[in-house]
Amino acid sequence: MFDTLAGRFTDILAGIRGRGRIDEKDVAEASRQIRLALLEADVNFKVVKEIVADVKSLALGESVLKSLTPGQQVVKVLRDELARVMGESAVPLRIGKRPDVIILAGLQGCGKTTAAAKLALYLRREGKKTLLVAADTYRPAAQDQLVSLGAELGVDVWRGEPGQTAVDIASAAVQAESATPHDVVIVDTAGRLHIDDELMREIVALKTAVTPGHILFVADAMIGQDAVNQASAFDDALDFDGVILTKLDGDARGGAALSIKQVTGKPIMFVSTGEKPQDFEVFHPDRMAARILGMGDVISLIERAESAVDESEARALAEKLEREAFTLDDFLSQLEQISKMGGLNDMISMLPSHMLPKELRGAEVEESGLGRTKAIIQSMTSQERQTPRLIDGSRRARIARGSGTTVTEVNGLLKQFEAMRKMVKSAQGKSKKRGWPAGFPG
Amino acid sequence: MSVVPAGGWLNRVRGAMAKTRASIAAPVNKVLGRGVFDESTWDELEEVLISADMGLPAALEIIEHLRRESLRHPPADSAELKTMLQAAIAAELVPAQTLSDDGNSSLTVILLVGVNGTGKTTTAGKLARRFADAGGTVIIAAADTFRAAAIEQVAVWAARTGAYLVKHTRGGDSAAVAYDAAAAATARGADYLIIDTAGRLQTKTPLMEELKKVKGVIERELPEARLLSWLVMDATTGQNGVAQASAFADRIGLDGLILTKLDGTAKGGIVVAVARATGLPVVMLGTGETETDLVDFDSDDFAAALLD
Structure with a gap:
């Protein structure tokens, strides 16, 4: 994930890293290339402007130019800036009192149902028992999809009766929870366009009905400049708590990760990185920033080795x-x-x-x-x-x-x-x- | 057989896009409305094009072209500059062949491919509706044997549109589904065979190989049929769309693109970047939730709708 961006930055910075002296012209050229790389990575153009302006002014600051290794310092400035934009350190999902309800919301095809199953599996690794609620009453066979995923993974699934609305289904599931022992209830909702007023009202009603502990916005890593429009609209309607970024296993540039946090202020909490149910990880902005800059992410590699x-x-x-x-x-x-x-x-x-x-x-x-x-x-x-x-x-x-x-x-x-x-x-x-x-x- | 009523789809694009907010008209009007054309005009227009996902190379090219043109023929007013911009965008796109540019084959096979979640199954359903409405015999093959309940989803569409369904069970071999579908198409004398395949990221080599096998089966079993491989792309896609189109074109060969979900706020400008990089035409646009929200693509209409 983020490999293309990482590749571009490696090239840009190769010219500047290790230089004993840099001047304004070097910084201007590097800034121009950074802008290009970020735009190609689908970072929102307004966010790109901010990043480039920040990097430029910091890189031209006294402390950088007068340091013994100005090239390295510029790299550090950029790393820090990317980490800042993506949100410094990981924000954990804290499960509250039982049953803690999590609503997943997002556009069509962003991977909500798959993310719901993967999140349930992740929570199981954390020792939590989860109920999945199939509340997508629109897409044909969407509920079947969740039921069959649940059966495969050994996670309980609640599905509604024909004719029930999403609010009916989720409310019934949560109410029944006083009797059944789940720590978390994950509500998978229908994909909806952020400008579809009727469906946006439905999900707001759902929020009111089940008082969730968390609302997570599910976003496809491949979306372009529209990412911020979508995220802002969902945030305005639902005030969501965090983001799950999906389909990061391709060569998606993942610019959405940088943009959404910057625009909504809400953290990227999880990334979905593969077809297998366990390909789902906590997002570490600091590590990702290092990775984007070609500094690698050895910590995550070691953690993965430990768990495998x-x-x-x-x-x-x-x-x-x-x-x-x-x-x-x-x-x-x-x-x-x-x-x-x-x-x-x-x-x-x-x-x-x-x-x-x-x-x-x-x-x-x-x-x-x-x-x-x-x-x-x-x-x-x-x-x-x-x-x-x-x-x-x-x-x-x-x-x-x-x-x-x-x-x-x-x-x-x-x-x-x-x-x-x-x-x-x-x-x-x-x-x-x-x-x-x-x-x-x- | 022709399924496109002459002139019947005309202006549908414009209508569909006008219904939504998928236009860059407002920011363009704002830039041009100042009535002063200077360096910052070009910079701001470039940003507008980038914000529509056209990508920096295409945006630079369009703006450069516009800048040169306006030196040679200074536009009288902002309306004229807008028309010039519209033409420059349309010129980047590749004219589509419509389905009515039919050859002599009696059977048309449409292979729908793409990354996960772009709307392949929904598009298969909409295509089935369209062909069925035009009186054709349609078969849908549920060749997505990977995603849970994908087959059930296709089955719902088949039932809705009266298309025949060819399916195996989940986890089955998609090439085998294609094989049975080819046999069914021959046996029933079908006019259209629509093959819905599993979403796959273009970087997954084994999955791309699997798709190649599906296409190979069709080419072998139905050598007389007209085979169209269409990449289904979500209008919200960013610059990764270029990588998607290039990879699918390289690995399995593509005849065109269907751009879906144009009813959001995404502008679908990625098709400009894709056309520039691959020369692929856009064939149709998915413009809404109802079964008939699938319209033929027209470069000029699309460019006009973007700026209207």
Whole structure:
């Protein structure tokens, strides 16, 4: 997410970072390019103006120009400004007394229903039991969608009777809550245009009827300049508490994230980052600002590693490496952890760009290679996985057939694995004590 | 077969957009209303175009063109400058072929593709309504086997419009749905086959491959049919729309664009950026919640409606 913007900023700042002297002309040129990059990222043009003006005046300030590393200082000014616009630090969703009602509101197709299910799953990880309420009475089969998502994820879903209005359904669900034990009730509403007076009245009535603890505005990360109109109108009508930004897993520039906070003053609380139900995270503006500027987001990467990797497993692996008993089975489980952590591309995007080889910056790595490697290992017997040197010519042919790959690919993998083992050995020779960080592929 | 009544859709765009607030008329009028044309006029007009999601490169190009034109033929008044702006915007767009530019094929297959939540299923329903009203035999294929209840949603539309429905179960193979739909279209002698596919972000390689397979099945099974692959894009889309159009065009090949949800405050200026980058024509506009809110696109009408 935000990769394109990150790529642009990396280029712009490469020219200025590390410079011992900068003058007004340098700042003016950088400002011009920053404006272009932000507009291309769909940041609202008024917000762009503000950001550029702020950065310009701060960058031309005495403290920057007279510092020993003015280039670095300009980068810092921009980072701070982006973080400020997006809202400094993460704003947590605090669940209040039971049942805490959360209403999700937004335009058609912004991903409310999916976000409702993902939020329920997130809350479950936080130890909260959730009821999903299907209050979209307009879109055909919208209620079915929530019911089937709920069934898949093991989350309770309340659906209304035919003919009931959204207000009827949600009120009944909340009333029934005195009897059933849910900590949170999430109300999924119909998508509505912010200028559709009738539907906007409906959602205001819904708010009055169920007195929610939180109203979250769901916004598609791909929206352009209209983001601020939509957000402002919903905020005027509902005074929402925060924003869920969806579909951030594409190459959306995410300018909406910067604009909505700046214009409504309401924080981005969550981002939805993938097709899988667990692809849903708390939004950290400070980390995101660093990421946009190509400084990476190592903290989030480590957190993700922690949640994807079992600590005792990681320790066992480290020991195996120590004893040089690392097998193809271990290699396979490492590959699986990479996908659990969001895949290679996602992990690469979280590393500081200057740490990456040029070809990896902003590029999409073909992840299907991982799948083929997995298939090859899965086509081996457990004996072969433990003792790869058993794998002779005829076994290689069998494995290639079984995995739908070629003997050349099988050879390649075995060679790679051998090289990796050697590398581990030599790395251990160099620093016996340090071991391997958890969750990183060997 | 022609489904477009001659002249019947004329001015619908203008009407549809006038009904909404999807116009940049007010800020343009404000800039031009001052009656003084100087550097800041151009800067402000550029901002207006950017605020409509046309993107900076297109906005710069349009303004540059306008600036040169107005040096050569100084406009008499702001009305004339506005007409010049309108023409400059329309010139950026690619003229659409309408459905009536029919070849000889008796079957037209429409493959609807796009990112998540742009309104593919609703558009499929509106297209079915339109073809059915024109007396055609219509089949809708529910090839979105991924999203929960997507099939049920298509089924509702099929029932509403009297179209035949071809469906499998959720989690099934969308190419297999396409295969069965192709067989059904042949068996029933259908005039139109509308294929609703799952929303997918253009960066997801495996999902794009899946779509290629669906298209491949149609090309193989219905070689005589006229196949139109249309990208459905939400009018609120920002500059990511360019990436969407380019990626779908590269990976599966596109014949045009349907711009939806033009009944909001979004101006849909992204089609200008998309046309500039990909040369793709806009085919139709989705302009509202009712079944008939789908109108043919016309560059001049669109540019005029933007400024009206």
